[in-house]
Amino acid sequence: MIYSLYLFDRHCQCVFYTEWNRPGASRSTSDDLRNQYVWPTQHGSSDPRKDTAMVDEAKLVYGVIYSLKSMVAKLSATAGSDQFLSYRTNTYKLHYFETASGLKFVLTSDPATSSLLEVLKQIYLHIYLEYVVKNALVPADPKKSLPIANDYFCAVLNNYIKGLACFQS
Protein backbone atom coordinates (compact mmCIF):
# COMPACT_ATOMS: atom_id res chain seq x y z
CA MET A 1 0.00 0.00 0.00
CA ILE A 2 1.43 3.35 -0.97
CA TYR A 3 0.69 6.33 1.21
CA SER A 4 2.29 9.52 0.00
CA LEU A 5 5.06 11.14 -2.01
CA TYR A 6 7.19 14.17 -1.17
CA LEU A 7 9.57 15.83 -3.56
CA PHE A 8 12.20 18.24 -2.23
CA ASP A 9 14.38 20.46 -4.39
CA ARG A 10 17.98 21.52 -3.87
CA HIS A 11 16.90 24.41 -1.68
CA CYS A 12 15.39 22.08 0.94
CA GLN A 13 11.87 23.09 -0.05
CA CYS A 14 9.02 20.71 -0.63
CA VAL A 15 7.97 21.39 -4.22
CA PHE A 16 5.46 18.61 -4.54
CA TYR A 17 3.36 16.45 -2.26
CA THR A 18 0.52 14.11 -2.91
CA GLU A 19 -1.10 11.24 -1.11
CA TRP A 20 -3.13 8.12 -1.89
CA ASN A 21 -4.15 5.67 0.79
CA ARG A 22 -2.72 7.61 3.63
CA PRO A 23 -4.14 6.42 6.95
CA GLY A 24 -5.97 9.08 8.89
CA ALA A 25 -6.58 11.21 5.82
CA SER A 26 -10.14 12.43 5.90
CA ARG A 27 -10.57 13.24 2.24
CA SER A 28 -12.71 11.17 -0.06
CA THR A 29 -10.95 8.28 -1.72
CA SER A 30 -12.70 8.62 -5.06
CA ASP A 31 -10.73 7.98 -8.21
CA ASP A 32 -11.52 11.42 -9.53
CA LEU A 33 -8.26 13.15 -10.35
CA ARG A 34 -9.63 16.52 -9.33
CA ASN A 35 -10.04 15.30 -5.80
CA GLN A 36 -6.43 14.24 -5.59
CA TYR A 37 -4.79 16.22 -2.82
CA VAL A 38 -1.74 18.02 -4.13
CA TRP A 39 0.41 20.48 -2.25
CA PRO A 40 1.70 23.19 -2.62
CA THR A 41 -0.69 24.66 -5.17
CA GLN A 42 -0.26 28.03 -6.79
CA HIS A 43 -3.76 29.29 -6.16
CA GLY A 44 -4.09 28.12 -2.57
CA SER A 45 -6.20 25.15 -1.66
CA SER A 46 -9.69 24.98 -0.30
CA ASP A 47 -8.53 24.05 3.17
CA PRO A 48 -6.08 26.59 4.63
CA ARG A 49 -5.76 24.72 7.93
CA LYS A 50 -4.51 21.68 6.15
CA ASP A 51 -2.02 23.86 4.29
CA THR A 52 -0.39 25.16 7.46
CA ALA A 53 -0.20 21.62 8.77
CA MET A 54 1.48 20.57 5.54
CA VAL A 55 4.14 23.28 5.84
CA ASP A 56 5.12 21.92 9.23
CA GLU A 57 4.94 18.34 8.09
CA ALA A 58 7.16 18.97 5.08
CA LYS A 59 9.75 20.65 7.30
CA LEU A 60 9.64 17.74 9.70
CA VAL A 61 10.09 15.16 6.97
CA TYR A 62 12.99 17.11 5.55
CA GLY A 63 14.52 17.37 8.99
CA VAL A 64 14.33 13.63 9.51
CA ILE A 65 15.92 12.87 6.16
CA TYR A 66 18.60 15.43 6.72
CA SER A 67 19.50 14.11 10.17
CA LEU A 68 19.42 10.49 9.06
CA LYS A 69 21.69 11.34 6.17
CA SER A 70 24.23 13.00 8.45
CA MET A 71 24.11 10.10 10.85
CA VAL A 72 24.58 7.54 8.08
CA ALA A 73 27.55 9.51 6.78
CA LYS A 74 29.05 9.72 10.28
CA LEU A 75 28.81 6.00 10.92
CA SER A 76 29.93 5.03 7.45
CA ALA A 77 33.34 3.47 6.95
CA THR A 78 33.74 4.69 3.39
CA ALA A 79 33.35 8.44 3.25
CA GLY A 80 30.74 9.87 0.94
CA SER A 81 29.40 6.73 -0.65
CA ASP A 82 26.72 5.66 1.80
CA GLN A 83 23.13 6.66 1.36
CA PHE A 84 20.20 5.50 3.36
CA LEU A 85 17.49 3.81 1.30
CA SER A 86 14.59 3.41 3.66
CA TYR A 87 13.56 3.18 7.29
CA ARG A 88 10.65 1.38 8.83
CA THR A 89 8.42 1.82 11.83
CA ASN A 90 5.59 -0.42 12.96
CA THR A 91 3.08 1.58 10.92
CA TYR A 92 4.87 2.79 7.84
CA LYS A 93 8.02 2.60 5.74
CA LEU A 94 9.80 5.59 4.23
CA HIS A 95 11.72 5.12 0.99
CA TYR A 96 14.33 7.63 -0.04
CA PHE A 97 16.17 8.46 -3.26
CA GLU A 98 18.46 11.42 -3.83
CA THR A 99 19.98 12.50 -7.13
CA ALA A 100 23.46 14.00 -7.48
CA SER A 101 21.77 17.28 -8.33
CA GLY A 102 20.16 17.39 -4.90
CA LEU A 103 16.60 16.40 -5.70
CA LYS A 104 15.09 14.24 -3.01
CA PHE A 105 12.26 11.79 -3.59
CA VAL A 106 10.48 10.44 -0.54
CA LEU A 107 7.76 7.82 -0.69
CA THR A 108 5.90 6.36 2.26
CA SER A 109 4.17 3.01 2.22
CA ASP A 110 2.95 0.34 4.59
CA PRO A 111 5.77 -1.43 6.47
CA ALA A 112 5.50 -4.71 4.58
CA THR A 113 6.33 -3.22 1.18
CA SER A 114 9.66 -4.27 -0.29
CA SER A 115 12.15 -1.71 -1.61
CA LEU A 116 10.63 1.00 -3.78
CA LEU A 117 13.96 2.49 -4.83
CA GLU A 118 13.37 1.42 -8.41
CA VAL A 119 9.96 3.05 -8.37
CA LEU A 120 11.51 6.34 -7.24
CA LYS A 121 14.14 6.09 -9.97
CA GLN A 122 11.43 5.47 -12.54
CA ILE A 123 9.51 8.51 -11.32
CA TYR A 124 12.67 10.57 -11.75
CA LEU A 125 13.59 9.21 -15.17
CA HIS A 126 10.22 8.85 -16.84
CA ILE A 127 7.93 11.30 -15.09
CA TYR A 128 9.89 14.14 -13.48
CA LEU A 129 12.31 14.36 -16.39
CA GLU A 130 9.70 14.20 -19.12
CA TYR A 131 7.01 16.42 -17.64
CA VAL A 132 8.95 18.87 -15.51
CA VAL A 133 12.53 19.20 -16.75
CA LYS A 134 11.72 18.89 -20.43
CA ASN A 135 8.60 21.00 -20.19
CA ALA A 136 9.60 24.38 -21.56
CA LEU A 137 6.61 26.01 -19.85
CA VAL A 138 7.85 25.14 -16.40
CA PRO A 139 9.94 28.11 -15.33
CA ALA A 140 13.43 27.03 -14.38
CA ASP A 141 15.37 29.28 -12.10
CA PRO A 142 18.13 27.36 -10.35
CA LYS A 143 18.23 29.94 -7.55
CA LYS A 144 14.59 29.64 -6.51
CA SER A 145 12.21 26.89 -5.49
CA LEU A 146 9.12 26.59 -7.57
CA PRO A 147 6.26 24.28 -6.69
CA ILE A 148 5.40 21.82 -9.41
CA ALA A 149 1.97 22.86 -10.62
CA ASN A 150 1.64 20.67 -13.63
CA ASP A 151 -1.50 18.63 -14.19
CA TYR A 152 0.17 16.39 -16.69
CA PHE A 153 2.87 15.48 -14.20
CA CYS A 154 0.24 14.69 -11.56
CA ALA A 155 -1.85 12.62 -13.93
CA VAL A 156 1.02 10.49 -15.20
CA LEU A 157 2.37 10.04 -11.70
CA ASN A 158 -1.04 9.04 -10.46
CA ASN A 159 -1.46 6.44 -13.19
CA TYR A 160 1.98 5.04 -12.60
CA ILE A 161 1.55 4.70 -8.84
CA LYS A 162 -1.94 3.24 -9.15
CA GLY A 163 -0.65 0.71 -11.64
CA LEU A 164 1.93 -0.67 -9.23
CA ALA A 165 1.32 -4.12 -7.83
CA CYS A 166 1.91 -2.88 -4.31
CA PHE A 167 -0.51 0.06 -4.59
CA GLN A 168 -3.55 -1.52 -2.97
CA SER A 169 -2.25 -4.71 -1.44
Next chain:
Amino acid sequence: MAKQYKTLGEEIWKNRVETISAELFIFTYGSLVTQLVKDYEDYDQVNAHLEKMGYNIGVRLIEDFLARSGWGRCTDFRETMEVVSKIGFKMFLNITPTVTHWSADSKACSLILDENPLNDFVELPPEAQHKLWYSNALCGVLRGALEMVQMQVEAKFTSCVLRGDDISEIQVKFVRHLQEEVPDPDD
Protein backbone atom coordinates in the same frame (compact mmCIF):
# COMPACT_ATOMS: atom_id res chain seq x y z
CA MET B 1 38.94 3.42 -15.45
CA ALA B 2 38.85 5.69 -18.49
CA LYS B 3 37.78 2.76 -20.58
CA GLN B 4 34.80 2.10 -18.38
CA TYR B 5 33.45 5.62 -19.00
CA LYS B 6 33.90 5.15 -22.69
CA THR B 7 31.99 1.89 -22.78
CA LEU B 8 29.18 3.33 -20.71
CA GLY B 9 29.05 6.42 -22.93
CA GLU B 10 28.81 4.30 -26.05
CA GLU B 11 26.24 2.03 -24.52
CA ILE B 12 24.04 4.99 -23.60
CA TRP B 13 24.48 6.53 -27.03
CA LYS B 14 23.40 3.32 -28.71
CA ASN B 15 20.48 2.35 -26.53
CA ARG B 16 19.20 5.24 -24.52
CA VAL B 17 19.36 8.26 -26.80
CA GLU B 18 16.73 9.57 -29.15
CA THR B 19 18.50 11.27 -32.00
CA ILE B 20 17.37 14.12 -34.16
CA SER B 21 18.66 15.12 -37.55
CA ALA B 22 22.12 16.64 -37.18
CA GLU B 23 21.40 19.18 -39.91
CA LEU B 24 18.27 20.37 -38.16
CA PHE B 25 20.24 20.84 -34.95
CA ILE B 26 23.16 22.59 -36.64
CA PHE B 27 20.98 24.97 -38.62
CA THR B 28 18.81 25.79 -35.62
CA TYR B 29 21.89 26.73 -33.63
CA GLY B 30 23.29 28.62 -36.60
CA SER B 31 20.16 30.71 -37.09
CA LEU B 32 20.07 31.40 -33.38
CA VAL B 33 23.60 32.78 -33.41
CA THR B 34 22.88 34.78 -36.56
CA GLN B 35 19.81 36.30 -34.94
CA LEU B 36 21.78 37.24 -31.82
CA VAL B 37 24.44 38.90 -33.95
CA LYS B 38 21.76 40.91 -35.71
CA ASP B 39 20.06 41.87 -32.46
CA TYR B 40 23.09 42.85 -30.43
CA GLU B 41 25.43 44.10 -33.15
CA ASP B 42 28.22 43.52 -30.68
CA TYR B 43 30.14 40.25 -30.58
CA ASP B 44 31.08 40.48 -26.91
CA GLN B 45 27.45 40.67 -25.96
CA VAL B 46 26.63 37.80 -28.30
CA ASN B 47 29.29 35.68 -26.59
CA ALA B 48 27.90 36.57 -23.19
CA HIS B 49 24.35 35.83 -24.25
CA LEU B 50 25.28 32.49 -25.78
CA GLU B 51 26.97 31.57 -22.53
CA LYS B 52 23.88 32.53 -20.57
CA MET B 53 21.62 30.50 -22.83
CA GLY B 54 23.97 27.59 -22.43
CA TYR B 55 23.82 27.97 -18.66
CA ASN B 56 20.04 27.72 -18.72
CA ILE B 57 20.28 24.66 -20.91
CA GLY B 58 22.87 23.14 -18.61
CA VAL B 59 20.81 23.40 -15.44
CA ARG B 60 18.13 21.26 -17.07
CA LEU B 61 20.40 19.04 -19.09
CA ILE B 62 22.11 17.75 -15.97
CA GLU B 63 18.89 16.05 -14.83
CA ASP B 64 18.59 14.31 -18.17
CA PHE B 65 22.21 13.26 -17.91
CA LEU B 66 21.94 11.95 -14.35
CA ALA B 67 18.67 10.14 -14.94
CA ARG B 68 19.73 8.40 -18.12
CA SER B 69 23.31 7.58 -17.22
CA GLY B 70 22.43 6.61 -13.67
CA TRP B 71 25.71 8.18 -12.64
CA GLY B 72 26.16 9.13 -9.00
CA ARG B 73 28.64 11.49 -7.49
CA CYS B 74 32.22 11.81 -8.76
CA THR B 75 35.06 11.67 -6.31
CA ASP B 76 37.19 14.43 -7.76
CA PHE B 77 37.40 16.96 -10.54
CA ARG B 78 39.51 14.70 -12.74
CA GLU B 79 36.87 12.03 -12.68
CA THR B 80 34.19 14.62 -13.36
CA MET B 81 35.93 15.85 -16.48
CA GLU B 82 36.38 12.30 -17.76
CA VAL B 83 32.68 11.69 -17.26
CA VAL B 84 31.80 15.00 -18.93
CA SER B 85 33.82 14.11 -21.96
CA LYS B 86 33.25 10.37 -22.33
CA ILE B 87 29.61 10.20 -21.25
CA GLY B 88 28.20 13.75 -21.30
CA PHE B 89 29.48 14.96 -24.65
CA LYS B 90 28.98 11.51 -26.11
CA MET B 91 25.38 11.38 -25.01
CA PHE B 92 24.34 14.77 -26.30
CA LEU B 93 26.64 15.47 -29.24
CA ASN B 94 28.17 12.08 -30.04
CA ILE B 95 31.71 13.40 -29.65
CA THR B 96 34.32 12.70 -27.00
CA PRO B 97 36.64 15.66 -26.51
CA THR B 98 40.12 14.90 -25.26
CA VAL B 99 40.73 15.97 -21.68
CA THR B 100 44.24 17.28 -21.41
CA HIS B 101 46.60 20.05 -20.22
CA TRP B 102 45.96 19.37 -16.57
CA SER B 103 47.41 21.97 -14.27
CA ALA B 104 49.72 20.75 -11.53
CA ASP B 105 47.04 21.12 -8.84
CA SER B 106 44.42 19.24 -10.92
CA LYS B 107 42.14 22.23 -10.90
CA ALA B 108 42.23 23.28 -14.52
CA CYS B 109 42.24 21.40 -17.78
CA SER B 110 41.32 21.72 -21.40
CA LEU B 111 38.80 19.95 -23.54
CA ILE B 112 40.05 19.59 -27.08
CA LEU B 113 37.14 19.26 -29.46
CA ASP B 114 38.56 17.23 -32.31
CA GLU B 115 35.27 17.62 -34.04
CA ASN B 116 32.44 19.95 -33.19
CA PRO B 117 29.15 19.28 -34.93
CA LEU B 118 28.04 22.87 -34.32
CA ASN B 119 30.81 24.05 -36.62
CA ASP B 120 29.65 22.10 -39.66
CA PHE B 121 28.78 24.30 -42.65
CA VAL B 122 29.87 27.38 -40.70
CA GLU B 123 32.13 30.10 -41.97
CA LEU B 124 32.59 33.25 -39.96
CA PRO B 125 32.54 36.61 -41.74
CA PRO B 126 35.94 38.34 -41.53
CA GLU B 127 34.81 40.96 -39.00
CA ALA B 128 33.66 38.22 -36.61
CA GLN B 129 36.80 36.14 -36.85
CA HIS B 130 38.56 37.68 -33.91
CA LYS B 131 35.56 38.38 -31.75
CA LEU B 132 32.89 35.73 -31.90
CA TRP B 133 33.15 32.43 -30.03
CA TYR B 134 30.64 30.63 -32.15
CA SER B 135 30.06 27.62 -29.87
CA ASN B 136 30.14 29.62 -26.64
CA ALA B 137 26.87 28.02 -25.53
CA LEU B 138 28.89 24.88 -24.73
CA CYS B 139 30.80 26.79 -22.04
CA GLY B 140 27.53 27.84 -20.46
CA VAL B 141 26.21 24.29 -20.54
CA LEU B 142 29.30 23.08 -18.68
CA ARG B 143 29.00 25.82 -16.07
CA GLY B 144 25.26 25.30 -15.53
CA ALA B 145 25.36 21.53 -15.41
CA LEU B 146 28.30 21.34 -13.02
CA GLU B 147 26.84 24.00 -10.76
CA MET B 148 23.85 21.73 -10.22
CA VAL B 149 26.15 19.03 -8.87
CA GLN B 150 27.79 21.46 -6.46
CA MET B 151 30.82 22.38 -8.54
CA GLN B 152 31.50 25.92 -9.54
CA VAL B 153 33.61 26.09 -12.67
CA GLU B 154 34.72 28.64 -15.20
CA ALA B 155 34.72 27.56 -18.81
CA LYS B 156 35.92 29.52 -21.79
CA PHE B 157 37.06 28.96 -25.33
CA THR B 158 40.73 29.67 -25.87
CA SER B 159 40.86 28.70 -29.51
CA CYS B 160 38.43 27.70 -32.21
CA VAL B 161 38.95 26.27 -35.68
CA LEU B 162 36.43 28.74 -37.07
CA ARG B 163 38.83 31.54 -36.16
CA GLY B 164 41.60 29.85 -38.07
CA ASP B 165 43.17 28.11 -35.07
CA ASP B 166 44.44 24.54 -35.42
CA ILE B 167 42.19 23.14 -32.73
CA SER B 168 39.09 24.05 -30.75
CA GLU B 169 39.84 24.21 -27.08
CA ILE B 170 37.67 24.91 -24.04
CA GLN B 171 39.52 25.70 -20.87
CA VAL B 172 37.74 24.56 -17.73
CA LYS B 173 38.80 25.84 -14.34
CA PHE B 174 37.53 24.43 -11.09
CA VAL B 175 36.65 27.24 -8.71
CA ARG B 176 35.16 25.64 -5.62
CA HIS B 177 32.80 23.07 -4.23
CA LEU B 178 29.44 24.56 -3.41
CA GLN B 179 28.04 23.57 -0.06
CA GLU B 180 24.79 21.72 -0.09
CA GLU B 181 22.07 23.89 1.34
CA VAL B 182 20.88 23.10 4.84
CA PRO B 183 17.43 23.69 6.23
CA ASP B 184 16.75 26.91 8.08
CA PRO B 185 17.81 26.45 11.71
CA ASP B 186 14.82 28.53 12.88
CA ASP B 187 12.35 25.94 11.68
